[in-house]
Amino acid sequence: MxxxxxxxxxxxxxxxxxxxxxxxxxxxxxLRHLNHGSFGAVPLVAQERQQLLRGEMERSPVVWFPALPQRLAATRAELAAFLRVPADDLALVPNASAGASVVYAALTRRRGGEVLVTDHGYGAVTMGAERLARRWGGRVRTARVPLDADEDEAYEAVVAELGEATDLVVVDQITSATARRLPVERIGAQARRRGIPVLVDGAHAPGLVESPLADATYDFWTGNLHKWGCAPRGTAALVARGTLRDDLHPLIDSWGAGDPYPDRFDQQGTIDATAQLAAPTALTLVEDTxxxxxxxxxxxxxxxxxxxxxxxxxxxxxxxxxxxxxxxxxxxxxxxxxxxxxxxxxxxxxxxxxxxxxxxxxxxxxxxxxxxxxxxxxxxxxxxxxxxxxxxxxxxxxxxxxxxxxxxxxxxx
CATH class of the missing domain: 3.90.1150 (Aspartate Aminotransferase, domain 1)
Structure with a gap:
């Protein structure tokens, strides 16, 4: 420099x-706070909004929970507008790893049972991929991408590992450990040409990237709003397109299980959804200030x-x-x-x-x-x-x- x-x-x-x-x-x-990227930091106005919502929930739980799906649907629409995606493509999940787990639970083996990841992948998401591969009786294949690889080199390193046995590609939009991008747009397009589903781990992208899904080719994308978006923790988006999304279900079955995607994610028993409802308050603080x-x-x-x-x-x-x-x-x-x-x-x-x-x-x-x-x-x-x-x-x-x-x-x- x-x-x-x-x-x-x-x-x-x-x-x-x-x-x-x-x-x-x-x-x-x-303390000096130099690690926003791990857990985020929630502004006071969003904390206060969440506390107000919790108070409302505790004062009248029998009123709160039946009305919750409608409120969450409205919040989804606000968060989808921030991410610039259709509200009907977006489901709310606790975090990006949970979004990945939803995808892993839904997919079935169609080819050789291989899951392709990279050596820059987030550990918990890669562990989930390993569990999926064991369930399929397959294996995880790891694409090695040099830290200093440019777009072309990174693309070639990943697509070189695609094969007849590949049933899923999992690739980070922004890597956690190495703070770099991967060319998810080109990788997704190549995988689609070969008929292979793609899961993009966009955990760090919301707020950090203006329109993280604009040019991406993917079947599933998941990203945290509680990192750069500063939403209360437990707020993340799962965005799905295409016919495979009809197989996605929340990790907790509830009375909304028979509803279509993504509505079925708006009703999950007695979970505390106040973090998700307060998320737009955090986004608005940054925008208005x-x-x-x-x-x-x-x-x-x-x-x-x-x-x-x-x-x-x-x-x-x-x-x-x-x-x-x-x-x-x-x-x-x-x-x-x-x-x-x-x-x-x-x-x-x-x-x-x-x-x-x-x-x-x-x-x-x-x-x-x-x-x-x-x-x-x-x-x-x-x-x-x-x-x-x-x-x-x-x-x-x-x-x-x-x-x-x-x-x-x-x-x-």
């Missing part, structure tokens, strides 16, 4: 009354700045180039290579995340790919340049010291 990129910080966003943007959230001021285009631009500029200052800090400490080329970058998320010895696998990455939160008071994400550890940055409107400057100045030296200690600890075992 250029020196200009390192030294030029984007101006922090403010609320309409001039207060810092983070005042619209209830995040602990004793800054506008989503401005918010996305800020998040992307801030992620660039954060990667530059933290990468420079690690580089000065290790003498190595810590910049990362992910081939197909995404807005709002960046990778920075960690010093050798840190986060070599998922278990070590999660342990490092917990230690940094506990000892350095920073919430952030560490990931691993091909045995290399990374700091994964994911910015939102409540973040500022000072968050990343703090990490670079105060945390990077400590992490570098922990990395130097790691070989000694391992050799002593």
């Amino acid at each position: 250029s020196e200009t990129e390192v030294t030029t910080a984007p101006r922090a966003l403010l609320l309409a009354d001039g207060r810092p943007a983070d005042r619209a959230w209830s995040l602990d001021p004793a 800054w506008g989503w285009p401005t918010a996305r631009r800020y998040m992307d500029d801030l992620a660039d700045y954060g990667a530059a200052v933290t990468g420079a800090a690690f580089g000065e400490l290790t003498g190595e180039d810590c910049r990362v080329d992910v081939g197909m970058p995404v807005p709002g998320m960046r990778l920075v290579r960690l010093p050798d010895g840190l986060a070599a696998d998922r278990i070590e990455a999660d342990a490092l995340r917990d230690r940094v939160a506990r000892e350095l008071h920073v919430e952030t994400a560490f990931t691993s790919f091909a045995g290399v550890g990374y700091l994964r940055l994911s910015a939102h409107v409540y973040n500022t340049a000072a968050d990343y400057e703090y990490f670079a100045e105060e945390c990077a030296p400590v992490l570098a010291e922990w990395a130097r200690e790691t070989p000694r600890k391992r050799s002593a075992r």
Whole structure:
């Protein structure tokens, strides 16, 4: 990155009354929150809306639950408009992994029972694919996509693994561990030409991408609104097209089981659906305060700045180039290579995340790919340049010291 990129910080966003943007959230001021991408963060207005809805539910449950399907249908229409898809294509699910599980439960083996995934796939979704393959008596085939692969290289790596035995392709629109795009549009089009169903894991896409389904060819797409959309957790969309969607059913059978897709998802016993009903409130906050285009631009500029200052800090400490080329970058998320010895696998990455939160008071994400550890940055409107400057100045030296200690600890075992 250029020196200009390192030294030029984007101006922090403010609320309409001039207060810092983070005042619209209830995040602990004793922590630095640099990991929006994992669990999101719910603004106060959406929390308050959900609490009001819960109060209404508890005051009159016998009135609440029979009326709930109609309210959820109206909410689905609002969320579908945000994603720019027809409301009749969209069902509400608790999270993207649940959406994938719905698809896995519905499909039957038609060819050789193979499920094609990539080595960038989200672990829980890949585990579900493995369970499906076992049920089919087939196997999971993994396409290896280099971290720095461009669109053509990534496309070729995936389609090269398609074969006569492939019964399903599962591909991430935005990868969680490696913060990059995959060419789901081209992969989906090729799979369709071969008659193979496609499930797109778009967990990070809603809010981060303006119109995530616009050019995609897919049978099923699932994405979280509680990440970049800041909806209360437990709010995600499953979008399905074509005849296979008629076989999709919620994971909980209820009195709406005989209704068509997606209406049957609006009635699932006594689940607390207040998160989903409050989701439009979070989306509206961002739209009315800054506008989503401005918010996305800020998040992307801030992620660039954060990667530059933290990468420079690690580089000065290790003498190595810590910049990362992910081939197909995404807005709002960046990778920075960690010093050798840190986060070599998922278990070590999660342990490092917990230690940094506990000892350095920073919430952030560490990931691993091909045995290399990374700091994964994911910015939102409540973040500022000072968050990343703090990490670079105060945390990077400590992490570098922990990395130097790691070989000694391992050799002593």
